[in-house]
Amino acid sequence: MNNFIQALLIGLVYWLGTNRLWYGTTTVIRQPLVMAVPLGLIMGDIQTAMIIGGTLQLIYLGAIAPGGNIPADEAFAACVAIPIAIKTGISAEVAVSLAVPVGLLGVLLDTLRRTYASAFVRLADKAAEKGDGKALRRACFWYPFFAAIPLRVIPAFLAAYFGADAVQAFMNWIPAWVTNGLQVAGGVLPALGFAVTMIVIGKKSLLPYFLVGFIIMAYSGISTIGIAILGLCIALLQGNFAPATANGGESDDD
Amino acid sequence: MTTNVAERKLTRKDVIKAWLRYYTVTEVGNSYERLTALAFGFGMAPVLEKLYGDNPEQLKEAYKRHVSFYNSEGTWGSLIVGIAMALEEENANKVSKPEYDSATDEENATEMITNIKIGLMGPLAGIGDSIDMGTIRPIFLSLFIPLAAKGNILGGIGPLVLFGVYMSFLAYFLVRQGYTLGRDSVASVLQSGRISKLIDSAGVLGLFMMGALSASYVKLTTKVVINTSGGAFKIQDTLDGMLPKLLPLAVVFLIYYYIKKRGPKYLRIVGAIIGFSLLLSLLGIV
Numbered sequence: 001m002n003n004f005i006q007a008l009l010i011g012l013v014y015w016l017g018t019n020r021l022w023y024g025t026t027t028v029i030r031q032p033l034v035m036a037v038p039l040g041l042i043m044g045d046i047q048t049a050m051i052i053g054g055t056l057q058l059i060y061l062g063a064i065a066p067g068g069n070i071p072a073d074e075a076f077a078a079c080v081a082i083p084i085a086i087k088t089g090i091s092a093e094v095a096v097s098l099a100v101p102v103g104l105l106g107v108l109l110d111t112l113r114r115t116y117a118s119a120f121v122r123l124a125d126k127a128a129e130k131g132d133g134k135a136l137r138r139a140c141f142w143y144p145f146f147a148a149i150p151l152r153v154i155p156a157f158l159a160a161y162f163g164a165d166a167v168q169a170f171m172n173w174i175p176a177w178v179t180n181g182l183q184v185a186g187g188v189l190p191a192l193g194f195a196v197t198m199i200v201i202g203k204k205s206l207l208p209y210f211l212v213g214f215i216i217m218a219y220s221g222i223s224t225i226g227i228a229i230l231g232l233c234i235a236l237l238q239g240n241f242a243p244a245t246a247n248g249g250e251s252d253d254d
Numbered sequence: 255m256t257t258n259v260a261e262r263k264l265t266r267k268d269v270i271k272a273w274l275r276y277y278t279v280t281e282v283g284n285s286y287e288r289l290t291a292l293a294f295g296f297g298m299a300p301v302l303e304k305l306y307g308d309n310p311e312q313l314k315e316a317y318k319r320h321v322s323f324y325n326s327e328g329t330w331g332s333l334i335v336g337i338a339m340a341l342e343e344e345n346a347n348k349v350s351k352p353e354y355d356s357a358t359d360e361e362n363a364t365e366m367i368t369n370i371k372i373g374l375m376g377p378l379a380g381i382g383d384s385i386d387m388g389t390i391r392p393i394f395l396s397l398f399i400p401l402a403a404k405g406n407i408l409g410g411i412g413p414l415v416l417f418g419v420y421m422s423f424l425a426y427f428l429v430r431q432g433y434t435l436g437r438d439s440v441a442s443v444l445q446s447g448r449i450s451k452l453i454d455s456a457g458v459l460g461l462f463m464m465g466a467l468s469a470s471y472v473k474l475t476t477k478v479v480i481n482t483s484g485g486a487f488k489i490q491d492t493l494d495g496m497l498p499k500l501l502p503l504a505v506v507f508l509i510y511y512y513i514k515k516r517g518p519k520y521l522r523i524v525g526a527i528i529g530f531s532l533l534l535s536l537l538g539i540v
Contacts, residue, residue, distance in 0.1 A: 019282070020279075020280070020282045021278055021279070021282065022277065022278050022418075022422075023277050023278075023280040023281065023328030023425070024277065024328075024329065024417075024418045024419075024420075024421035024422035025414060025417070025421070025422075026281055027387060028394075028395075028413055028414050028417045028418060029414055031413070033395055033398060033402055033409060033413060034411075034413060034414045037407055037410035037411060040407070046405065046407050047405030050402040050403075050405045051403060051404075051405055053409075054399045054400075054402030054403045054409060057395060057399055058399065061392045061464075062388060062392050097528055100528075101524065101528075114285050114286045115285075115286060117283055117284060117285030117286075117287070117292075118285050118286070120283055120292060121285055121287050121291075121292065124292055124321045128295070128314060128317035128318045128321055131314040131317065133303055133317075136295060136321070139283075139292070140283055140295050140299075140321065141279045141283060141296045143283075144282050144283040144292070148282070177532075177536045178535070181533075181534070181535030181540075182528070182531070184474065184531040184535055184540045185527050185528045185531035185532070187472065187473030187474055188472065188474050188502075188505055188527050188531060190468075190471045190472050191468065191472045191505045192520070192523055194506050195506050195507075195509035195510040195513060196513065196518070197388065197464050198464055198510050199513050199514065200383070200387075200388035201384065201389060201461055202384065202388075202457070203453075203454065206454065206458055206461050209458050209462045210462065210464055210465035211465060212465065213461070213463060213466035213467075214465035214466065214468055214499070214503055215465075215469075215497070216466065217466040217467075217470055218469040218497065218498040218499040218503075224396060224399070224470075227466040228393065228397060230462075231458075231462040231463050231466070234462055235455045235458040235459035236455065238455055238458040239451055239452070239454065239458075242454070244447050245450070245454055
């Protein structure tokens, strides 16, 4: 597949991940783990795509969007990191270090989208005022839907089209300690995802359960499914036998 | 004013169709100005046209009500969509009666619809964000990360399908509940202890899993070796003797407390992680 078509398809994948259709899947389809599937198909290397998607996913595990404000654009990070890693052969850890700052840049696109959406609000108000149901539907859905297509496709296309060569040149140029440093950073960055999830869950008095999970895993190394079942049992016991923690005071989301 | 007094009744199909519309577009028209208000209006439009179709003035007011400021989490917010439909239906029947006096009654009834939307959207967003987005979603994703790490395509398809099915059915259930039970029952559920217990259990599971996953996936070791008269002495071995993965644990808590104290400054944290990693790498420590 030639580079141009490949980059264009990557642009479409990014739009697919961020078009926000169907609420039940919209917050999952944009995750690197899921984006890795179409990106791997386009790049012709599912296996590498999945490995990098899985590594990248760890950072964004707990990132929720309270009030709709996304803290980082994990879909953009995936669309940049996965194709570049496949093309240049850099390791998953290094790819992640490069992708995360890019993911923060992607937030700008969402800021732009939600700013220009004010125009659709004006149109919706006008339509409601006139009692024009068709115009109301256009302003509430169709206009924002179509406006997002170029907004999403173009930046991801440009990154995919020009990105790999730039990264390759960069990797050839930098000294070994930098590569090692990026490698280390890639191993540490998932800690951010876990810390954010802990904050989101918010119950400080339940924090010892984090240590219980950590220590069991650090010493035993049992499978993820095994540890999830164990965690579920503990959660059910907490639900059945412990009094509810106080509302408000203890939660962090104030 | 028309004198059509026939009972205005939404069918089950009307309710589901409105919810499908709302749930499809929830975040599409999101703006800083009104957040997800436009999706609410888009979902309600056909229902409002059915209820107020013979009364253009009422219809305009109804349209305006449902493009006014609104924001909640989409799945739990489906409950509000259901309630709003029940309340609009009630209101439409009231205003179509011949003895209806628009000067006094209308204000109160329609104000109540808006107030209920505004009153419920915050608490329900809190539940949805903490349970579904903050706990269930990371767990679904993390269950499939090991598959992805082996290069298996199911690692990516699995969470999409499972979480999508879970969320969609929950939202469907909630919109039906909202429409059938109306506002009173929702208020009572929110006040009962059951929800806070549920949030606790979800929190326990979430924290436990985050601990377990931190131990598997955060990687940090030190290369520092101290040469003593008794031979080379690796710091990492001593650390492993105290608690395996001690450094990853320390890093997670460091970031956790940093965010608690200084707020979610992700850019700064990412910059610091990369900066320190490069510095320590240059010094030969990691």
